[in-house]
Amino acid sequence: MSRESKTESPVLSMDDVSFSYAGGRYGAGVEGISLSLGRGEVALLCGPSGCGKTTVTRLANGLAPHFYEGTETGTVSVCGIDVAREELWETARYVGSVFQNPKTQFYNVDVRGEVAFGCENLGFEPSDIDRRVDAAAREFDLAPLIDESLFSLSGGQKQRVACASAAAVSPALVVLDEPSSNLDFEAIAQLRSAIARWKAEGVAVLVAEHRIHYLEGIADHVLYLDDGRLARRWTADEFARLDDSERMQLGLRARSVDGIFHGNGRYNASAKAETQRAAAEKETVRFEGLTARCRKNGAFERILKVDSLELPAESVTALVGSCGAGKSTFAEAVCGLNRCDGTVTLRGDRLGKRARRRKCFMVMQDASHQLFSESVLDEVTLGMEGPDRQRRGLGILRDLDLDAFAEDHPLSLSGGQRQRVAIAQALATNRRLVVYDEPTSGLDLFHMQQVAEGIRRLCEHGITQVVITHDPEFALSCCTHVAVMDGGCITEVYPLEEDGINRLASFFCSKHHAEEKRGLANPADTPTSFLATKGVNP
Structure with a gap:
């Protein structure tokens, strides 16, 4: 795929690879995949949710078929070794992985131990391990958290730990599956x-992503999967010239940060303005004395303090802030799901902690935590009443493009599909206040728009919604207001009209550009490339 790869053996090579999971579990298989990555090449793997992107990453790092059993044909090699036949511990010398849900790859309970884990497994010298851990912690801004428990971290902080763990080993190939899904703009x-x-450094990088804007100017190749096949290929220049209408037809997100705020994001400004005017005439939802505590160093520490907050009823508020802001x-x-105090006044009812459990609904960041039933339809109808609940449940699934999976087990779906099942639950419960924690992690453009449409539809039924998000593209598509959180406190609230869009752009872009200005650290401060330390010449 590059001039060097014609004269050197590729770091990653897939030759006519097909894979199907045993029993049809774990996601979509792939068919006839051929690609190669040379030293220093970055490939973006994109496509609709459930198209097989995660399977390609599992083939590259050897998890399929070693961990995810199934039938494989063709050949996958990394630095000349056949990863399907080599032991996983041997493949780990060459491949670093970052999963969509970082918790599934953790083996320790503290940050330092997790970042050091791969190096220890590979038998590095203790002094070398310490140097690598410190350098990776600096690179991913983990130094203040290095001695913290993993259980005390936010989702975005955990993702940074996973990235640092991969970086510490200095592999020949890094494979990332939706690494930005829970990250704020600064962390991205x-x-x-x-x-x-x-x-x-000459490391090959394969990234499966929906939020593709941060790879502008870095990705050398863009590979588009559809229904398990590699349907389109572009060079970086070809992808940059792709017409926006064609990009959207393919279900791909904005290609640049500028495209988020000055492209399609403003399309529903008039509809939002109408919703804002209607909300202004209605009563508000009030949050008073809302506090929460967590245990740190053997004592309980207050990590949330919202003295007073009012949001318009039947509005959709984007709650934004850095990872770990609360x-x-x-x-x-x-x-009412944690150790908290305070009240929420909803439709004149002042709700304490126990009452809020019955009146409010939360879509969790990790949707797997709230999926319990044997089928997707059963999951959605679990909290519904009435003789026609099956029909209504199927209607909700159809609106979210999930009706084809009605009889499937929820945990057999892809990450993005599970997220939509959890959102379908929220639509089915008909509660008056719904809170979403990163509802678009793992969603392509089509399904992000479907979720946005479902949220807008709930407003019409008198439901107030709060959306925690690091995704400005999504916030612009359905939110009417913005609330900013910092250090466990709400610092500002504003409507998302023209001036509000500019304020939101300033909030996200200031973090993005501040990190870009920081630039790359001195390469001498980071672990030496694996290719150099191990003498590999792919």
Whole structure:
């Protein structure tokens, strides 16, 4: 795929690879995949949710078929070794992985131990391990958290730990599956810097993503999967020239940060303005004395303090802030799910913690935590009443493009599909206040728009919604207001009209550009490339 790869053996090579999971579990299989990545090449793997992107990453790092059993044909090799036949511990010398849900790859309970884990497994010298851990912690801004428990971190912070763990080993190939799904803009800029560093060091990088804007100017190749097949290929220049209408027809998100705020994001401004005018005439939802505590160093520490907050009833408020600002803690407190105090006044009813569990609904960041039934339809109808609940449940699934999976087990679906099942639950419960924690992680453009449409539809039924999000593209598509959180407190609230859009753009872009200005650290401060330390010459 590059001039070098014609004269050198590729770091990653897939030759006519097909794979199907045993029993049809774990997601979509793939058919006839052929690709190669040379030293310092970055490939973006994109396509609709459930198209097989995750399967390609599992083939590249050897998890399929070693861990995810199934039938494989063709050949996958990394630095000349056949990963389907080599032991996983041997493949780990060459491949670093970052999963969509970082918790599934953790083996320790503290940050330092997790970042060091791969190096220890590979038998690095203790002094070398310490150097690598410190460098990776600096690169991913983990130094203040290095001695913290993993259980105390936010979703975005955990993703940064997973990236640092992969970086510490200095592999020949880094495989990332939706690495930005739970990251704020500052952390995404850090991720971009890390990928740029790997590229400069000669490391090959394969990234499966829906949020593709941060790879602008870094990705050398864009590979589009559809229904398990590699349907389209573009060079970076070809992809940059792709017409926006064609990009949207393919279900691909904005290609640049500028495209988010000055492209399609403003399309429903008039509809939002009408919703804002209607909301202004209605009563408000009030949050008073809302606090929450968590245990740190053997004592309980207050991590949320919202003295007073009013949001228009029947509005959709985007709750934004950096990773660790307290957004998920706020969501749990609103729904009475953590160690919290305070009240929420909803339609004149002053709700304490126990009452909020019955009146509010939360769509969790990790949708797997709230999926319990044997089928997708059973999951959606679990909290519904009435003789026609099956019909209504199927209607909700149809609106979210999930009706084809009605009889499937929820945990057999892809990450993005599970997220939509959880959102279908929220639509089915008909509660008056719904809080979403990162509802678009793992969603392509089509399904993001479907979720946005479902949220707008709930407004018409008198439901107030709060959406925790690091995704401005989504916020612009359905939210009417913005609330900013920092240090466990709400610092500002504003309507998302023209001036509000500019304020939101300033909020996200200031973090993005601040990290870009920080630039790459001195390469001498980071672990030496695996290719150099191990003498590999792919």
